[in-house]
């Protein structure tokens with residue numbers, strides 16, 4: 463079986479999966495794991511393979527040591543890179559800026575170009591690059607492919623991509639909407655076309671990626687025309703711990719009046735906001751349990767979340783004109799039937815009717831006479847990355 467190693471390198475962690483690119487979205491990967499607490503006195507490496515879980519604790523001074531230890535643990539359990547038929551390594555890469563609109567086979571030149579993009583994603587891209595460098599050193603004979611979270615949205619129309627701020631400043635500093643979760647929106651929207659049995663280019667759709675991070679996209683005739691995340695993944699929908707859209711004036715106010723530093727405001731909006739900021743929890747299972755107990759903060763957090771989601775759905779319906787499908791995906795979208803119901807409640811006059819008997823049971827959850835089909839489609843970004851990595855590396859070799 464040909465496998466692809468998919469790596470998602472963060473500042474202090476590396477998520478890894480060995481994926482069969484021909485598997486299905488809901489299949490378990492061949493192996494998966496996580497290297498955590500890189501750079502701290504003691505770190506952990508966990509591995510899931512063949513129904514068993516393994517864990518080691520060791521000092522992990524840097525990413526190179528972390529990946530090396532992960533490979534050692536994998537080899538001990540017969541799923542190391544040398545034990546399997548590894549055909550490519552796919553790297554999840556957050557920011558492709560305006561340089562990358564599709565996955566790239568990684569060369570030294572590509573790494574240099576990625577370095578130029580660091581100012582756009584100072585928290586994410588350096589870690590991605592370190593992950594790429596150590597993996598290329600450990601696996602020099604395997605093609606490495608970078609898959610960019612922004613790639614799918616590369617060709618957003620200018621009216622959706624540009625912000626109404628001084629054009630010169632914006633151009634000089636790369637300030638524009640890039641969008642994120644592109645791999646998921648692209649994967650899921652293609653699935654929708656398959657499920658509906660219609661050509662991708664013929665349908666207009668809204669995809670709602672509702673996980674801990676959340677974003678939505680309007681895709682017209684196979685081309686994305688708008689998305690909720692912006693220059694950074696902080697914009698748009700209310701998320702687990704991120705605020706989504708807020709008045710930018712709030713940042714100045716907190717800085718000037720509350721004396722908060724830029725880093726403190728950054729942490730507030732990314733880590734202590736969203737559903738968690740209002741209710742204290744960011745997991746929708748806990749949120750639901752609190753709501754059922756009558757917790758008012760949880761109820762308020764949920765209502766703010768749904769209100770913002772409906773705003774986006776409404777504006778994308780207008781932007782698209784005709785809508786054929788609205789699709790829920792990711793942790794919340796795939797599992798929380800109450801979110802799906804509340805997001806689209808009372809929209810019968812717009813041709814949207816969810817069938818409560820299907821919601822939570824079937825893939826198409828709208829009634830047969832609903833003009834707009836409502837779907838639940840599991841996403842699998844690692845699988846999508848594995849497929850890109852395999853195809854790209856094959857194309858480069860041929």
Ligand code: ADP
Nearest residue numbers: 672673674675744745746747792793794797798
């Ligand atoms: P990430 O953005 O971290 O990739 P996921 O797409 O995996 O997130 O989504 C994780 C979130 O999905 C959890 O925080 C939780 O809110 C939600 N979730 C997962 N399972 C369920 C469930 N059974 N019911 C409701 N919400 C769920």
